[in-house]
Amino acid sequence: MSVLFETSAGDIVVDLLVDYAPKECxxxxxxxxxxxxxxxxxxxxxxxxxxxxxxxxxxxxESSDGGSSIWGILSGPSQKTFPATFHPKLKHAERGxxxxxxxxxxxxxxxxxxxxxxxxxxxxxxxxxxxxxxxFGKVVEGFDVLEKINGAITDKDGxxxxxxxxxxxxxxxxxxxxxxxxxxPSQSPQPSKAQLATVRIADDADLNEEVDEETAEKVxxxxxxxxxxxxxxMMGDLPFAEVRPPENVLFVCKLNPVTTDxxxxxxxxxxxxxxxxxxxxxxxxxxxxxxxxxEFEDKSACEAAYFKMQGVLIDDRRIHxxxxxxxxxxxxxxxxxxxxxxxxxxxxxxxxxxxxEKWRKYREEDDREDDNGRYSMVYGEEEMRGRHExxxxxxxxxxxxxxxxRDLERERDGRRGDGGGEKRDWHREEQRRSRSPRRDKPRDPxxxxxxxxxxxxxxxxxxxDDRYRRDRDRDSDRDRNYRRR
Numbered sequence: 001m002s003v004l005f006e007t008s009a010g011d012i013v014v015d016l017l018v019d020y021a022p023k024e025c026x027x028x029x030x031x032x033x034x035x036x037x038x039x040x041x042x043x044x045x046x047x048x049x050x051x052x053x054x055x056x057x058x059x060x061x062e063s064s065d066g067g068s069s070i071w072g073i074l075s076g077p078s079q080k081t082f083p084a085t086f087h088p089k090l091k092h093a094e095r096g097x098x099x100x101x102x103x104x105x106x107x108x109x110x111x112x113x114x115x116x117x118x119x120x121x122x123x124x125x126x127x128x129x130x131x132x133x134x135x136f137g138k139v140v141e142g143f144d145v146l147e148k149i150n151g152a153i154t155d156k157d158g159x160x161x162x163x164x165x166x167x168x169x170x171x172x173x174x175x176x177x178x179x180x181x182x183x184x185p186s187q188s189p190q191p192s193k194a195q196l197a198t199v200r201i202a203d204d205a206d207l208n209e210e211v212d213e214e215t216a217e218k219v220x221x222x223x224x225x226x227x228x229x230x231x232x233x234m235m236g237d238l239p240f241a242e243v244r245p246p247e248n249v250l251f252v253c254k255l256n257p258v259t260t261d262x263x264x265x266x267x268x269x270x271x272x273x274x275x276x277x278x279x280x281x282x283x284x285x286x287x288x289x290x291x292x293x294x295e296f297e298d299k300s301a302c303e304a305a306y307f308k309m310q311g312v313l314i315d316d317r318r319i320h321x322x323x324x325x326x327x328x329x330x331x332x333x334x335x336x337x338x339x340x341x342x343x344x345x346x347x348x349x350x351x352x353x354x355x356x357e358k359w360r361k362y363r364e365e366d367d368r369e370d371d372n373g374r375y376s377m378v379y380g381e382e383e384m385r386g387r388h389e390x391x392x393x394x395x396x397x398x399x400x401x402x403x404x405x406r407d408l409e410r411e412r413d414g415r416r417g418d419g420g421g422e423k424r425d426w427h428r429e430e431q432r433r434s435r436s437p438r439r440d441k442p443r444d445p446x447x448x449x450x451x452x453x454x455x456x457x458x459x460x461x462x463x464x465d466d467r468y469r470r471d472r473d474r475d476s477d478r479d480r481n482y483r484r485r
Contacts, residue, residue, distance in 0.1 A: 272301025
């Protein structure tokens with residue numbers, strides 16, 4: 001008794017153990033016969049352990065009931081499940097073991113109920129399932145398909161990102177009689193709308209589909225624009241990343257510097273009511289920057305002006321007209337509203353921090369010069385005043401004074417911790433240092449190591465001379481007496 005599963009990953013042949021689990025085998029065969037498992041998704045994939053299937057809709061569908069046994073389909077929901085049997089000789093010891101998924105009975109935890117879902121092991125020694133899943137078959141062909149399922153890319157819940165589904169079931173041998181009311185369909189049914197709604201990435205989708213260079217560049221630009229918009233939202237320059245520019249605002253550039261707001265409003269007013277018309281000017285000099293924004297009351301009036309005024313001669317200049325891409329006014333309105341809400345709540349500036357708005361930009365909004373004719377700095381007057389006070393306090397404390405010169409006499413006296421022994425050692429060190437020859441300049445070959453000339457060396461007594469011996473003894477006695485002191 002065998003069943004062939006045609007899946008999107010390949011074919012699997014399952015041999016049924018009718019002598020050990022007759023109830024489970026009958027339920028499984030009859031469900032395959034009515035094509036109940038068609039389009040059922042593979043889910044709960046645990047690598048090197050198991051996967052689960054048998055629910056026509058799968059666990060991702062809100063309308064899924066978890067599946068039903070053949071008797072529940074024929075007789076009603078009261079027989080949706082049946083008590084599972086566990087044969088003591090059947091264990092989950094090898095890969096490809098097929099068993100019914102069970103759940104404990106609500107009133108009797110020792111009884112476990114099965115329906116339509118079944119489990120296929122993907123590894124050996126999966127004894128954790130013993131006593132929890134009722135074994136009724138084993139895979140005899142299609143172990144390469146099990147390897148594909150085992151290596152499928154899944155989400156955190158074990159659902160494959162690319163759908164793996166049962167396409168068709170073929171019964172190779174059926175020893176059971178059909179229960180009353182069972183009718184085998186003449187052909188494999190098409191997936192229902194509820195089943196199609198659970199598709200994530202279709203198994204036949206071409207993931208390596210080649211696109212032309214223009215389309216790929218367009219996709220890349222859209223991704224880059226979304227990333228930049230998200231960055232501006234995090235910085236507070238945009239109210240939200242998906243903000244769009246208004247569709248009733250026209251951008252006009254290449255204006256003559258003598259063109260005024262009233263001139264533009266008079267020329268463009270024939271297309272419709274104008275809410276605002278503003279020529280952008282330099283904040284310090286008031287000179288025109290030769291572009292303007294015109295806001296119409298109606299979107300259709302804005303579109304008409306765009307098509308009619310392109311390249312029109314105004315004050316000896318041919319203007320350029322386009323739809324506005326600026327959202328600065330929307331951002332200012334949103335930012336002002338948000339700040340007003342925070343002030344009403346008493347939470348301070350951005351993020352509940354008091355006075356954080358002044359750190360939004362490097363300079364003040366008006367960029368005016370101070371009384372000395374200098375530009376505004378990054379730090380405000382309060383910060384600079386606090387910094388000057390800190391530096392003045394440090395000078396008063398003498399923190400930045402140079403260190404005093406070393407007092408050698410005091411350092412020598414400080415060595416007398418042991419009754420003058422250290423001082424004597426210091427004297428001996430000075431004496432030894434004074435007796436050592438000078439090494440800071442090259443020695444004259446005509447002079448000895450004590451820098452004495454030839455005439456001095458000629459007057460030096462010989463080693464065998466008595467006077468030399470007397471002088472040597474006198475020097476040694478002097479040194480001995482000095483050490484005693």
